[in-house]
Amino acid sequence: xxxxxxxxxxxxxAVEHLLDEAFGSDRFGRTAYRIRQGMDAVPALSFxxxxxxxxxxxIQCWPVAHHAPDGTSTPLVMxxxxxxxPDVQRGGHGRVLMAHMLAAAETRADSALxxxxxxxYYGRFFDFTADATGAWDxxxxxxxxxxxxxxxxxxxxxxxxxxIGPR
Numbered sequence: 001x002x003x004x005x006x007x008x009x010x011x012x013x014a015v016e017h018l019l020d021e022a023f024g025s026d027r028f029g030r031t032a033y034r035i036r037q038g039m040d041a042v043p044a045l046s047f048x049x050x051x052x053x054x055x056x057x058x059i060q061c062w063p064v065a066h067h068a069p070d071g072t073s074t075p076l077v078m079x080x081x082x083x084x085x086p087d088v089q090r091g092g093h094g095r096v097l098m099a100h101m102l103a104a105a106e107t108r109a110d111s112a113l114x115x116x117x118x119x120x121y122y123g124r125f126f127d128f129t130a131d132a133t134g135a136w137d138x139x140x141x142x143x144x145x146x147x148x149x150x151x152x153x154x155x156x157x158x159x160x161x162x163x164i165g166p167r
Contacts, residue, residue, distance in 0.1 A: 031140030075111035
């Protein structure tokens with residue numbers, strides 16, 4: 001049986017080991033890591049999946065912002081990574097973690113959500129789209145169609161130009 005726990009209840013080294021297994025130790029060079037560098041995950045929206053005492057998956061969310069050219073900053077929550085141990089991938093654990101985080105976000109998120117992800121998957125199952133992100137930019141390489149967002153908990157999305165970065 002899989003138990004969902006606050007990520008803060010899990011040993012940080014176990015989380016790092018899982019992320020290395022899922023994404024490789026070169027993951028720190030990715031654009032998503034640049035955006036959230038030096039920040040702490042949002043505890044109320046970051047969770048772990050544990051089965052028989054072993055960590056099998058995590059989802060983390062990060063406080064970021066859309067910085068418009070006029071100096072306006074709009075808070076956002078960056079979703080990801082969603083990581084599942086390779087030997088149990090395709091078992092629905094990532095989907096369960098994502099659904100659990102979204103349920104928490106409906107009452108606890110202090111801003112809308114954004115992520116870099118597969119639009120077909122995250123759109124079909126979780127209502128993320130690239131509709132509002134066309135003029136957004138990131139501090140590194142990314143595929144424009146993979147920059148996704150979703151309004152949540154009454155928080156709307158910025159639609160104009162802007163750079164995503166730390167809050």
